Amino acid sequence: MRVVVDAVGKSCPIPVVMTKKAIDKGAEELLIKVDNQIAVENLKKLADSTGFLTEVHKKKEIYEVIFSKDCESCKQILDEISSPQKPNLEGMQDxxxxxxxxxxxxxxxxxxxxxxxxxxxxxxxxxxxxxxxxxxxxxxxxxxxxxxxxxxxxxxxxxxxxxxxxxxxxxxxxxxxxxxxxxxxxxxxxxxxxxxxxxxxxx
CATH class of the missing domain: 3.40.1260.10 (DsrEFH-like)
Structure with a gap:
């Protein structure tokens, strides 16, 4: 079942927080509505960090960002998410x-x-x-x-x-x-x- 997160009019990080809460509750497919490109980019980062694939559609002034575990049109990036390049952490401290x-x-x-x-x-x-x-x-x-x-x-x-x-x-x-x-x-x-x-x- 797709969960809809309506974050239109919300400034970051509120769309990310709302989406993360839905994921924490077990949502495996989400439709997030936002109205600015910054929110879209931040949602993509959240998707990458939580193992979701994304699709983005723009309808007039509203962006619809789809989070899915099995998004057909996003399979080309599945390998990148499954085996991301890791930076060289030698010499890096906490x-x-x-x-x-x-x-x-x-x-x-x-x-x-x-x-x-x-x-x-x-x-x-x-x-x-x-x-x-x-x-x-x-x-x-x-x-x-x-x-x-x-x-x-x-x-x-x-x-x-x-x-x-x-x-x-x-x-x-x-x-x-x-x-x-x-x-x-x-x-x-x-x-x-x-x-x-x-x-x-x-x-």
Whole structure:
């Protein structure tokens, strides 16, 4: 029996939370209705992490995201879900870095921006890598606008570090389409990573 989750008008992470609750109750096929692309991308991530296949249909301004364990048109990605590529976790430690603004500290902002670039570069050279770098609020501008930071983040990503960027924040600043590195995420995922991490470093 298909479970319908009506999340139209709900901002992330509410559609993800509503869907996760339905899955936890045993739903094996779901139809989730949302009205923005960020929610669609976050739902796809949830599907991947919970073993579901997805189909997306757009009807006027509404997206319908189908979660299914046996979706005929999605079988081409079944192998990818069954045997995903695993990042190289050697040297990776149980901590995450949370970045909520474009600069380090509360003094001069230009100095603070240079310090941020140096900090992220230093992460790429560290013996102990974080499992993820999380961007929220003004921090989401870094993987969009700062070329030096983007270069350093690409290196971290290649080394297996997850780069998660708040989709609601990207939408607020009107820069969602300009993201150059990282995965569009939501409060549900980001809060989960922070909760599960052994240590959270806030910049």
């Amino acid at each position: 901590y995450v870095v949370f970045i909520g603004k474009e600069w380090v500290g509360d003094g001069d902002h230009e100095l603070g921006k240079n310090l941020m670039r140096m900090y992220i570069y230093t992460l790429t050279e560290a013996e102990q890598l974080p499992s993820a770098v999380l961007f929220m609020n003004g921090g989401v501008k870094l993987p969009v606008e700062d070329e030096q930071v983007v270069e350093h983040l690409k290196k971290l990503s290649d080394m297996g570090v997850d780069i998660l960027v708040c989709g609601t924040c990207l939408n607020f600043y009107g820069i969602a389409e300009q993201l150059k590195i990282g995965t569009v995420s939501n409060m549900y995922d980001i809060a989960g990573r922070m909760t599960k991490a052994g240590k959270v470093i806030t910049i």
